[in-house]
Amino acid sequence: MSLDADLRARAAKVIPGGMYGHLNAALHGDTYPQFFVRGEGARQWDADGREYVDLMCSWGPMIVGHRNPRVEEAAARLQARGDCLNGPGPIMVELAELLVDLIPAADWAMFSKNGTDATTQALMVARAATGRTKVLIAHGAYHGADPWCTPGLSGVTPNQRADTAEFTYNDLQDAERAAAEAGDDVAAILVTPFKHDSFEDQALAEADFARGVRALADRLGAALVIDEVRAGFRLDLRGTWEPFGVRPDLSAWSKAIGNGHAIAAVTGGDALKNAAQTLYSTGSFWFSSAAMGAAKATIEILRESDGPALIERAGARLRTGLYEQAKSHGFTINQTGPVQIPWLSFDGDATLERGVFWAAACLAEGVYVHPWHNWFLSTAHTDAEIDRALEGTDAAFAATARRFSGV
Amino acid sequence: MSLDADLRARAAKVIPGGMYGHLNAALHGDTYPQFFVRGEGARQWDADGREYVDLMCSWGPMIVGHRNPRVEEAAARLQARGDCLNGPGPIMVELAELLVDLIPAADWAMFSKNGTDATTQALMVARAATGRTKVLIAHGAYHGADPWCTPGLSGVTPNQRADTAEFTYNDLQDAERAAAEAGDDVAAILVTPFKHDSFEDQALAEADFARGVRALADRLGAALVIDEVRAGFRLDLRGTWEPFGVRPDLSAWSKAIGNGHAIAAVTGGDALKNAAQTLYSTGSFWFSSAAMGAAKATIEILRESDGPALIERAGARLRTGLYEQAKSHGFTINQTGPVQIPWLSFDGDATLERGVFWAAACLAEGVYVHPWHNWFLSTAHTDAEIDRALEGTDAAFAATARRFSGV
Numbered sequence: 001m002s003l004d005a006d007l008r009a010r011a012a013k014v015i016p017g018g019m020y021g022h023l024n025a026a027l028h029g030d031t032y033p034q035f036f037v038r039g040e041g042a043r044q045w046d047a048d049g050r051e052y053v054d055l056m057c058s059w060g061p062m063i064v065g066h067r068n069p070r071v072e073e074a075a076a077r078l079q080a081r082g083d084c085l086n087g088p089g090p091i092m093v094e095l096a097e098l099l100v101d102l103i104p105a106a107d108w109a110m111f112s113k114n115g116t117d118a119t120t121q122a123l124m125v126a127r128a129a130t131g132r133t134k135v136l137i138a139h140g141a142y143h144g145a146d147p148w149c150t151p152g153l154s155g156v157t158p159n160q161r162a163d164t165a166e167f168t169y170n171d172l173q174d175a176e177r178a179a180a181e182a183g184d185d186v187a188a189i190l191v192t193p194f195k196h197d198s199f200e201d202q203a204l205a206e207a208d209f210a211r212g213v214r215a216l217a218d219r220l221g222a223a224l225v226i227d228e229v230r231a232g233f234r235l236d237l238r239g240t241w242e243p244f245g246v247r248p249d250l251s252a253w254s255k256a257i258g259n260g261h262a263i264a265a266v267t268g269g270d271a272l273k274n275a276a277q278t279l280y281s282t283g284s285f286w287f288s289s290a291a292m293g294a295a296k297a298t299i300e301i302l303r304e305s306d307g308p309a310l311i312e313r314a315g316a317r318l319r320t321g322l323y324e325q326a327k328s329h330g331f332t333i334n335q336t337g338p339v340q341i342p343w344l345s346f347d348g349d350a351t352l353e354r355g356v357f358w359a360a361a362c363l364a365e366g367v368y369v370h371p372w373h374n375w376f377l378s379t380a381h382t383d384a385e386i387d388r389a390l391e392g393t394d395a396a397f398a399a400t401a402r403r404f405s406g407v
Numbered sequence: 408m409s410l411d412a413d414l415r416a417r418a419a420k421v422i423p424g425g426m427y428g429h430l431n432a433a434l435h436g437d438t439y440p441q442f443f444v445r446g447e448g449a450r451q452w453d454a455d456g457r458e459y460v461d462l463m464c465s466w467g468p469m470i471v472g473h474r475n476p477r478v479e480e481a482a483a484r485l486q487a488r489g490d491c492l493n494g495p496g497p498i499m500v501e502l503a504e505l506l507v508d509l510i511p512a513a514d515w516a517m518f519s520k521n522g523t524d525a526t527t528q529a530l531m532v533a534r535a536a537t538g539r540t541k542v543l544i545a546h547g548a549y550h551g552a553d554p555w556c557t558p559g560l561s562g563v564t565p566n567q568r569a570d571t572a573e574f575t576y577n578d579l580q581d582a583e584r585a586a587a588e589a590g591d592d593v594a595a596i597l598v599t600p601f602k603h604d605s606f607e608d609q610a611l612a613e614a615d616f617a618r619g620v621r622a623l624a625d626r627l628g629a630a631l632v633i634d635e636v637r638a639g640f641r642l643d644l645r646g647t648w649e650p651f652g653v654r655p656d657l658s659a660w661s662k663a664i665g666n667g668h669a670i671a672a673v674t675g676g677d678a679l680k681n682a683a684q685t686l687y688s689t690g691s692f693w694f695s696s697a698a699m700g701a702a703k704a705t706i707e708i709l710r711e712s713d714g715p716a717l718i719e720r721a722g723a724r725l726r727t728g729l730y731e732q733a734k735s736h737g738f739t740i741n742q743t744g745p746v747q748i749p750w751l752s753f754d755g756d757a758t759l760e761r762g763v764f765w766a767a768a769c770l771a772e773g774v775y776v777h778p779w780h781n782w783f784l785s786t787a788h789t790d791a792e793i794d795r796a797l798e799g800t801d802a803a804f805a806a807t808a809r810r811f812s813g814v
Contacts, residue, residue: 015500021687021690023689066489072487082446082447110422113690113692148554150686152687155682159540160555160570274423279562281427283521284669
């Protein structure tokens with residue numbers, strides 16, 4: 001029996017469903033390994049020692065490569081002195097200063113542990129500032145797994161969902177409709193910087209939509225909150241909507257901020273600073289130093305090396321390679337989202353049958369991609385790593401062509 | 408200017424209120440340092456290099472001493488291989504197995520990052536299992552800082568508080584009243600294992616109350632959830648109500664579980680395992696290995712050394728010493744709660760004036776205690792450390808006697 005199978009059998013006894021959440025391999029495909037033991041740069045190894053070029057980056061957190069020496073050294077240095085103490089360390093101030101310096105819309109920062117902590121806290125700030133209740137969110141958008149936002153409704157009460165109202169992403173008219181229905185009770189408009197819902201093609205934000213929700217929030221006297229948890233720092237270190245000239249009142253950050261170390265942040269503008277300090281929002285590990293040291297090192301590396309440009313280069317190389325391969329194997333594919341956070345679907349594959357087969361074939365070829373969730377690239381994805389990934393994806397297209405020939 | 412003052416001035420510019428949450432030193436007293444840089448065993452050092460015997464244990468997380476070599480080695484070994492990967496490591500199964508082996512009421516475990524994650528998730532399980540909405544909680548009890556439970560109401564909506572109903576701790580009749588008012592819609596009774604509300608004397612759970620809420624939950628068909636986040640592993644490794652013969656359906660754990668490494672857990676019985684697996688509850692860092700390695704090492708150390716007995720010995724020595732000192736200085740004090748998680752108030756000091764003065768005097772003597780929140784002891788609190796602390800507390804009683812003489 002493989003080690004993975006052995007671990008799954010043991011897990012089934014002591015973990016509900018054998019695993020839960022987004023890392024439950026049962027959701028990804030029959031051949032996906034459940035357990036992993038090692039990461040290095042752009043590679044990961046599963047419990048049975050199989051090596052993969054990793055195009056998921058642990059679902060986003062890894063942005064400067066697994067075991068990045070500078071990040072690990074920064075975290076270890078603080079860990080060795082004391083991580084979780086009776087107060088935060090100087091690193092908390094340094095990290096907040098760095099974010100304020102980096103992000104034009106940020107005058108202050110608050111730190112926590114989960115992306116959901118940050119989205120939840122941002123809405124608390126917006127509600128404290130406005131004295132209002134409702135938050136407008138895009139239908140299907142993922143903002144975390146707390147009862148107010150989890151995509152699964154098991155264990156969730158109607159009251160927990162009663163303070164949000166939905167609109168269609170990239171549809172300003174629908175956002176206006178939702179705002180009108182909420183009357184004068186809109187505390188915030190919460191948006192992801194692009195449409196990255198699971199199980200479907202991604203969509204970049206249209207400039208008119210981005211500028212339109214900014215203007216709508218202003219007109220309502222509500223906060224514009226950008227949920228950067230998934231996209232943050234991969235497209236633009238200043239904030240993903242900065243190229244549109246759109247600055248949010250509040251942003252939620254996590255995942256890539258600490259290259260795998262557990263940290264999240266809310267940043268905001270001076271107009272909301274007084275409201276933010278009225279919250280009682282806290283956690284036992286929110287002030288710990290090591291993850292903040294990791295975050296500072298991660299952001300410094302990204303800034304010094306122009307990380308988003310490096311990741312864009314990797315993504316463009318991957319996208320071009322996949323396009324040519326698909327064409328040569330007779331497939332029409334849709335590559336959507338920014339190249340740094342890509343996804344691929346087969347044209348006309350509404351059931352994802354081909355996509356799931358192709359992803360599993362990539363896995364068999366040592367390339368870890370996801371069949372229904374967007375992928376993530378990092379600065380560790382050098383040309384050589386992308387080319388190695390493309391060897392595997394080409395074989396996967398060939399296998400997919402054999403499987404679906406005559407379909 | 409002191410380093411602490413310099414850091415506060417910088418923090419005021421980039422952090423709302425200069426600091427937030429439970430580690431905001433402004434809440435503790437004028438002379439409390441805000442920033443800390445080092446921990447070692449039972450000692451901590453602030454940013455200006457002042458050394459303290461630490462009787463707060465970072466508000467609970469530190470249970471086998473700062474920089475415990477075995478814990479740090481276990482975490483570092485996993486961190487060096489890969490912490491945040493595309494799936495959990497084998498350590499997740501090992502840790503779940505350890506908890507199931509240790510805790511009689513536990514047949515399974517789920518992991519997360521914050522104590523609030525664990526209490527929130529436990530209620531989701533209870534609601535999923537029962538299809539009901541309401542949760543009965545004790546008035547004034549702290550269960551975390553999410554909108555549904557945070558003690559501060561800024562940024563919180565009425566809907567977010569609508570699914571809880573309150574009763575008085577240790578008052579079974581009042582719990583029955585709250586249950587009757589909630590009709591047939593009680594999903595859970597959520598209780599801390601003793602009354603550890605801030606700003607007031609603590610109270611141990613009465614056996615009749617503990618057994619009574621167990622029977623009440625059974626009669627209602629609701630889950631009994633024990634919030635062990637603050638008390639867990641300091642009094643009884645099997646669960647704090649195990650000596651009463653009371654086993655919960657679900658328990659929430661965090662703080663001490665990983666000796667400062669960010670981890671939380673829900674454990675539950677087989678009857679709720681199917682319900683637990685229906686949740687979509689997850690986080691980017693919930694499956695990371697290093698903190699799980701820290702938790703496994705922490706729990707193994709506590710089990711092998713009978714940690715609760717060691718901590719009880721430290722607590723008894725501290726309590727006896729404080730009693731004698733107070734008496735010798737002419738004070739009547741109330742020492743409440745279990746000795747492992749103690750608190751001290753001055754008799755008749757409703758405004759906490761004497762208590763706040765005394766705590767600040769302890770701080771000046773190199774002993775870190777809290778004026779209005781319970782303290783925590785650890786296995787690193789040897790007789791010598793307690794005796795060193797008692798030197799400081801004696802001087803603090805003397806100073807308090809001088810200050811309040813003739814009052």
